[in-house]
Amino acid sequence: MTLTKADLADLLFEQVGLNKRESKDMVEAFFEEIRTALESGNSVKLSGFGNFELRVKSERPGRNPKTGEDIPISARRVVTFHASQKLKGTVEEEYAGADA
Amino acid sequence: MTKSDLITNLAARFPQLAIKDAELSVKAILDSMTEKLAARERIEIRGFGSFSLNYRPPRLGRNPKTGSKVEVPEKYVPHFKAGKELRERVNLLE
Numbered sequence: 001m002t003l004t005k006a007d008l009a010d011l012l013f014e015q016v017g018l019n020k021r022e023s024k025d026m027v028e029a030f031f032e033e034i035r036t037a038l039e040s041g042n043s044v045k046l047s048g049f050g051n052f053e054l055r056v057k058s059e060r061p062g063r064n065p066k067t068g069e070d071i072p073i074s075a076r077r078v079v080t081f082h083a084s085q086k087l088k089g090t091v092e093e094e095y096a097g098a099d100a
Numbered sequence: 101m102t103k104s105d106l107i108t109n110l111a112a113r114f115p116q117l118a119i120k121d122a123e124l125s126v127k128a129i130l131d132s133m134t135e136k137l138a139a140r141e142r143i144e145i146r147g148f149g150s151f152s153l154n155y156r157p158p159r160l161g162r163n164p165k166t167g168s169k170v171e172v173p174e175k176y177v178p179h180f181k182a183g184k185e186l187r188e189r190v191n192l193l194e
Binding site (some may be wrong): 001005012016022026029034046050052054087092 | 116143190
């Protein structure tokens with residue numbers, strides 16, 4: 001099952017003891033803080049989990065795949081995520097464990 | 101922004117809570133996301149993005165020191181795809 005904001009809010013209610021309202025607001029605020037930092041041009045480094053970084057991509061030629069028409073893809077700023085060694089390691093280990 | 105900045109900012113948003121609660125919340129959220137990916141499942145946060153796993157097939161690599169061939173086993177690596185709201189807010193030229 002996919003993990004969603006509702007699952008995270010349940011977790012804060014059960015594990016941290018926030019009330020239902022606070023749990024929901026805390027999850028929303030958690031992701032909003034990250035969005036705000038990125039929006040204002042700051043990278044976000046969450047040790048043990050990973051880093052969210054910004055990359056500026058310059059304009060490049062593109063094509064409308066339906067019509068074949070040439071249209072430039074405008075310059076843009078995008079978010080990239082780099083998992084920490086710890087997260088990568090955990091994901092791999094679990095897999096090796098499941099295999100054995 | 102680091103994890104401790106994030107905790108400080110969240111604590112400021114919830115003046116009725118102890119700083120400890122913001123700290124425990126951040127830890128609980130990140131631990132839960134890590135466990136989910138370790139269990140080979142997806143995370144989908146509306147307006148933020150989704151985390152999934154990309155498969156890397158086994159390959160023959162080389163030990164850069166000795167030059168000998170080594171079998172690199174198949175593995176999964178975490179992947180993030182920004183959601184619509186995040187993509188639009190971050191893009192300079194929206």
